[in-house]
Amino acid sequence: MKRLRECLQLYFFFMIASIALFSGCSDDASTVGSALFPNNVHVDSLFLYADSSATYRTAIAGNSENLVVGLYQNTVGLYQDTTEARLLLQFSIPFGIADTNILSAEVKLIRRYWFKDPSGILAFNIHKIKRAWSEFAVTFDSTNNAFYEPEMYGTFSQSVSPDDTLIVAQLNTALVRNWVRTRESNNGIILVPTEASTVIYGFTSSPFLPELFLRHVVPDSTRRIDTTIVPILQDAFVAYAPPHDSSPQLIYVQAGVADRGILHFDVRAIPDAASIVSAKLTFVRNSALSVQNELSIHSIDVHPITDTTQGSLRLGVSDIAKPVAGGTSSEFTANINTIVQQWVIGRPNYGVALRAFGEFSTLDRFVFYGATADSLNHRPQLRIIYSIMH
Amino acid sequence: MQQVPLDTFSIKLSRLFTAYFILILLSSLKLSAGGGGSGYSRFGVGDIRYFPNERSAAMGGASIALLGTQSISTLNPAAWTQLHRMRFSIGAAYEGYTMNDGSGSSFLSDARFNGVSVAIPISTEDGVILSTGLTPYSTVNFNSGRTGNEPNYTYDLKQIGEGGLSNAHLGFSAAFDGTWHFGVKFNYLFGTLKHITEQNFTSPELTDAEVRRNTRMNGASATFGAIFSGVGELFNLPESHMLTIGTVFTTETRLTTLQENFYKYSVVNLIIGRDTIHVTEGTSSLPLAAGIGVSYTLKERFVLSGDLYYQNWKKFTLLGTHPPEYRDSYRISLGGEFLPRKEVAAAFLEKTAYRFGVFYYASKLRIAGTGINEIGITGGLGLPMFGETRFNIGVEYSIRGTMKYEKDNILRVVFTLNSGELWFVRPPEE
Numbered sequence: 001m002k003r004l005r006e007c008l009q010l011y012f013f014f015m016i017a018s019i020a021l022f023s024g025c026s027d028d029a030s031t032v033g034s035a036l037f038p039n040n041v042h043v044d045s046l047f048l049y050a051d052s053s054a055t056y057r058t059a060i061a062g063n064s065e066n067l068v069v070g071l072y073q074n075t076v077g078l079y080q081d082t083t084e085a086r087l088l089l090q091f092s093i094p095f096g097i098a099d100t101n102i103l104s105a106e107v108k109l110i111r112r113y114w115f116k117d118p119s120g121i122l123a124f125n126i127h128k129i130k131r132a133w134s135e136f137a138v139t140f141d142s143t144n145n146a147f148y149e150p151e152m153y154g155t156f157s158q159s160v161s162p163d164d165t166l167i168v169a170q171l172n173t174a175l176v177r178n179w180v181r182t183r184e185s186n187n188g189i190i191l192v193p194t195e196a197s198t199v200i201y202g203f204t205s206s207p208f209l210p211e212l213f214l215r216h217v218v219p220d221s222t223r224r225i226d227t228t229i230v231p232i233l234q235d236a237f238v239a240y241a242p243p244h245d246s247s248p249q250l251i252y253v254q255a256g257v258a259d260r261g262i263l264h265f266d267v268r269a270i271p272d273a274a275s276i277v278s279a280k281l282t283f284v285r286n287s288a289l290s291v292q293n294e295l296s297i298h299s300i301d302v303h304p305i306t307d308t309t310q311g312s313l314r315l316g317v318s319d320i321a322k323p324v325a326g327g328t329s330s331e332f333t334a335n336i337n338t339i340v341q342q343w344v345i346g347r348p349n350y351g352v353a354l355r356a357f358g359e360f361s362t363l364d365r366f367v368f369y370g371a372t373a374d375s376l377n378h379r380p381q382l383r384i385i386y387s388i389m390h
Numbered sequence: 391m392q393q394v395p396l397d398t399f400s401i402k403l404s405r406l407f408t409a410y411f412i413l414i415l416l417s418s419l420k421l422s423a424g425g426g427g428s429g430y431s432r433f434g435v436g437d438i439r440y441f442p443n444e445r446s447a448a449m450g451g452a453s454i455a456l457l458g459t460q461s462i463s464t465l466n467p468a469a470w471t472q473l474h475r476m477r478f479s480i481g482a483a484y485e486g487y488t489m490n491d492g493s494g495s496s497f498l499s500d501a502r503f504n505g506v507s508v509a510i511p512i513s514t515e516d517g518v519i520l521s522t523g524l525t526p527y528s529t530v531n532f533n534s535g536r537t538g539n540e541p542n543y544t545y546d547l548k549q550i551g552e553g554g555l556s557n558a559h560l561g562f563s564a565a566f567d568g569t570w571h572f573g574v575k576f577n578y579l580f581g582t583l584k585h586i587t588e589q590n591f592t593s594p595e596l597t598d599a600e601v602r603r604n605t606r607m608n609g610a611s612a613t614f615g616a617i618f619s620g621v622g623e624l625f626n627l628p629e630s631h632m633l634t635i636g637t638v639f640t641t642e643t644r645l646t647t648l649q650e651n652f653y654k655y656s657v658v659n660l661i662i663g664r665d666t667i668h669v670t671e672g673t674s675s676l677p678l679a680a681g682i683g684v685s686y687t688l689k690e691r692f693v694l695s696g697d698l699y700y701q702n703w704k705k706f707t708l709l710g711t712h713p714p715e716y717r718d719s720y721r722i723s724l725g726g727e728f729l730p731r732k733e734v735a736a737a738f739l740e741k742t743a744y745r746f747g748v749f750y751y752a753s754k755l756r757i758a759g760t761g762i763n764e765i766g767i768t769g770g771l772g773l774p775m776f777g778e779t780r781f782n783i784g785v786e787y788s789i790r791g792t793m794k795y796e797k798d799n800i801l802r803v804v805f806t807l808n809s810g811e812l813w814f815v816r817p818p819e820e
Contacts, residue, residue: 029535029548030496032489033429033796036534036757037549041589043540273653273667275589275599277543337597338662341655345665385540389587389601 040390043277046269050380052351053370054262055244055252056313059139061236064361067109067210068237068256069124070200071193072116083115083363085200085239085256086143087124088133090188091212092233093179101217102180103225105171107154107189108211111164113202113295115363118162120198126154128175129187135236143238148190157196167203176214188233200363205235239363248372250286253300255356256363262305262313263371264351265382267343274386279340281321281352283380285330289367296364298323299357300332304339305350315353316342332368340384426498426533426550427487428798430762430791433715433755434708435583435607435676436530436554440699440721440751441504442466444481444806448770448784449725450747452695454683455617455636457571460780460808462507464525465681466638467573468615470563471517473509475778480506481806488799500531504804517565521575522558529554530583538589543596548588555581555607569620579643579676580608594658602652607674609645613638632687643676647709672709677702691730697723703754717761719754723747725768743772745784757795764790766800778810 069087089107107126127148153172160167171189179186193200203210212230217223239256251261263283270276281302292298299322303315321334336352343349356364369378431437442465446453454466462477463469481504489496507523532551537544561575583605590598617636627633653665681699699721706716725747731740747768755762766788773781786802 029426029533029550030494031534031536032491032494032496033532034534034536035491035795036429036432040587041538041547043538273601273651273665275597275653275655277591277596277599335595337595338657341597341663345653345655345663387589387599389589389599 038390042388042390044386044388046267046384046386048265048267048382048384049376050263050371050382051266052262052264053248053251053372053380055250055259056262057243057257057259058312059141060256060258060360061134061136061138061238063135063205063236064358065205066113066202066237066358066361067205067235068113068115068200068202068239068361068363069191069193070115070122071195071197072200073198081241083200083239083241083257083365084193085115085237085363086140086193087191087203088129088135088138088143088188088236088238089191089210089212090129090133090186090233090235091230093176093183093186093230094228097180097214097216097228101219102173102176103215103217104213105173105176105215106213107169107171108213109167109169109203110209111160111167111201112204113362114162114293115200115202116291116293117199118293119160121157121196122160122167122199122201123157123194123196124155124169124191125152125194126156126169126171127151127190127192128153129190132187135234138236138238140238140240143190148192153189156191157194160199160201167201171212202362205232208232210235241365247370249370249374250289251283251354251368251370253354253356253366253368254363255359255361255365258356258359259365261354261368262351263354263380264349267340267349267382267384270340270344270384270386271388272344274344274388276337276341276344276384276386278335278383278385279337280383281334281336281380282383283321283332283354283368284373284378285332286367286369287330289365291363291365295362297356297358297362300334300366301355301357301359302334302336302339303353303355304342304347305353306347308350313350313353315355318355320357321354336382340382344386425500427485427500427529427531428489428790428800429532429534429796430753430755430798431530431532432549432551432585434706434713435674436528436551438528438701438754439526441483441525441804443507444479444782444784444804444808445727445743445745445772446695446723446725446747447786447804447806448745448747448768448782449693449695449723449727450749450766450768451721451723452683452685452697452725452747453723454615454638454681454697454699455634455685456683456693456695457617457619457634457685460778460810462509462521462523462808464505464507464523464557464559465613466615466617466636466683467521467561467563467575467613468571468617468636468638470509470519470521470561470573471565471571471617473519474511474514475810475812476511477509477808477810478507479806479808481782481804483805484801484803486801490793490797490799491795492793498533502526502529504806512562517563517571519563521562522560524556524558527555527557527579527581530585543591543593545589545591545596548586548590550586550588552584552586553582555579555583559613561613563615569618569623571617571619573615575613577611577613577640577643578608579611579645582606596657597662598656600654600656602654603649603669604652605647605649607645607647609643609674609676611641611643611676613640615639630689634685634687636683636685638679638681640679642678642705645674645676647672647674649709670709673707674709675705675707677705690732691728693727695723695725697721699723701754706754715755715757717754717756719752721749721751723749729772738774741774743780745770745772749788751790753790760792760794762791762795764788764800770804780808782806782808
């Protein structure tokens with residue numbers, strides 16, 4: 001019994017000691033003994049101007065939350081420009097409507113955006129689209145005269161102001177009856193602005209907007225008149241502006257059209273294995289040539305260009321550049337440390353592409369000073385802070 | 391050989407200790423990447439682990455001239471000649487560091503696997519023993535941090551060390567005339583030293599970075615040992631008094647070395663890039679080592695032993711360059727053991743071995759003219775379990791370094807299970 005007691009005492013002593021020893025009670029890393037470690041971290045900085053800049057155009061289909069239509073022309077003064085937007089709509093005609101009983105057809109649009117001026121004349125003609133199209137693939141060039149019939153199935157011309165949130169355009173019922181009789185003929189309509197138009201408006205696009213209102217006689221004994229709201233099947237807008245002045249001193253970034261800018265910086269002076277702590281990109285807007293308003297989205301996407309083969313630029317995930325003081329400030333900045341880090345670790349440096357944040361939903365135009373701007377303060381700059389750990 | 395049957399209680403107690411030890415070993419494996427250790431381990435190949443065997447760990451490390459029937463020496467292969475059974479030992483170690491540099495103190499601890507060895511008698515009459523094993527040679531284990539300040543931002547900088555070198559050995563021993571004992575073993579050193587530097591900014595917009603420098607090394611050396619156990623006869627001492635002297639020599643080790651840096655960059659814990667840059671390939675050189683020792687045994691119960699062990703660290707090179715912080719090292723170890731009784735029928739505490747020791751270690755480091763030395767005391771027990779099995783506990787407390795850089799108060803606890811069987815042993819022919 002005594003021996004058992006002694007041994008059990010020994011056993012529990014070891015267990016308790018082990019629990020104390022192996023309880024994992026260690027402090028966090030501290031500065032104690034830091035004098036034994038060399039200061040193996042070196043922080044440095046590099047300031048660069050863009051060594052080149054350019055503007056390039058890419059055809060897009062605007063299929064976001066805005067549908068834009070209208071025409072803006074400025075043919076006088078120092079800065080002459082033209083921008084045109086066309087709107088494509090295709091509605092899903094429901095069953096149960098008799099073609100002979102359609103009394104009226106109205107397209108209703110809810111305004112949420114305008115380009116340049118909000119007041120003026122909005123004028124467009126409505127044409128029947130002759131062939132199938134996709135809201136994701138249609139471009140301005142594809143909406144040529146062979147795309148739609150010359151006959152007009154509706155017109156709209158009205159003086160508009162910011163108070164006008166609802167636009168109603170009458171649609172020729174013969175077109176709708178044709179869709180009811182022959183569903184395969186329903187490729188939708190295109191709204192083409194006329195020379196009389198002086199404004200460009202943007203309208204809400206959602207699963208329920210725009211709407212086609214059909215007044216028709218119900219084909220039963222009551223012969224009552226009913227209104228059917230036809231849902232939208234697909235919609236898009238396409239835009240055009242003449243190629244901009246190819247001055248290397250300016251970069252054009254315009255949504256909807258779409259123009260994009262390219263900036264290139266030579267970062268070869270950064271040592272291998274550097275950690276890019278911060279890379280602040282700054283570029284300055286030319287306010288006189290830029291076209292924005294209170295509805296504009298004042299942000300620019302900055303993408304790394306990942307590939308230049310196959311005739312087009314492939315872009316990577318973007319950072320966002322915003323005005324320094326917010327809103328209408330002329331200086332835009334973005335921290336593109338993730339982009340510059342890719343260049344440092346060996347990815348090809350094709351530069352960055354600037355895209356309007358609302359490229360698929362607006363026509364906002366940003367004009368920035370380029371790599372050869374007269375004033376050094378206007379040229380795109382990249383301030384890099386990097387860290388070297390040995 | 392007549393064996394005394396074990397009673398039920400002893401069997402149960404032995405099983406309790408076996409289960410306990412397995413638990414410790416599993417815990418040590420799990421915790422092998424634990425909290426950290428001394429900043430001195432960042433130099434060269436790390437802290438050199440001086441662990442000849444579980445017996446001498448509690449005797450101040452004295453072992454060069456120490457013959458024994460149970461412990462497998464990883465320092466002097468000549469000490470194997472007295473192993474008349476197949477021996478197996480496996481161990482775990484705990485280390486706790488309380489560090490102080492005048493600005494503050496910190497406690498870091500770690501537990502790890504402490505090696506496994508096997509010895510197989512080929513000819514017990516001639517002391518021909520074959521032994522192999524795997525033991526840690528060095529340890530890199532540190533965890534230090536500080537704050538960096540630059541204009542407009544601050545960052546936390548961490549230095550973390552992991553890894554070390556291991557030693558796989560294979561050797562044999564032989565005895566002549568019953569008084570001369572020789573041994574040779576071949577050592578294969580291998581492992582990876584990892585130094586990790588992390589830079590983490592307080593601002594989430596800035597890029598955090600981590601560089602992991604891996605240094606892979608491998609190379610071979612040989613150790614030669616000799617023990618003369620007839621010194622007592624030369625001095626006409628009674629037969630119950632045994633005096634031995636021993637010596638050991640390990641050749642220089644040339645290590646093939648490959649060093650690579652791995653970089654990782656992240657923003658808000660999202661990895662944005664990785665890179666690998668090969669720094670260099672080449673060779674490194676661990677210097678030769680030599681030692682002498684003497685031991686005195688009285689009636690096979692009481693042992694005193696002392697060693698002087700030297701290593702020529704001035705010749706150390708890392709990828710062809712000799713670091714300026716290195717100097718020659720030497721270690722003086724003194725220790726003793728008391729084993730009241732060896733008979734199987736003896737009481738538990740009478741069969742327990744009691745050990746003690748002291749040591750002084752002038753380490754390989756001299757930083758800016760200041761030598762880093764260590765002084766310590768040791769103690770331990772060899773607890774009998776069933777048959778030839780012993781559970782050994784060694785405790786070491788030492789003080790190392792200087793407040794100018796870092797003063798370590800180190801507590802090391804080593805647990806080793808040592809067992810013996812008659813496998814592979816042929817009985818003497820009649």
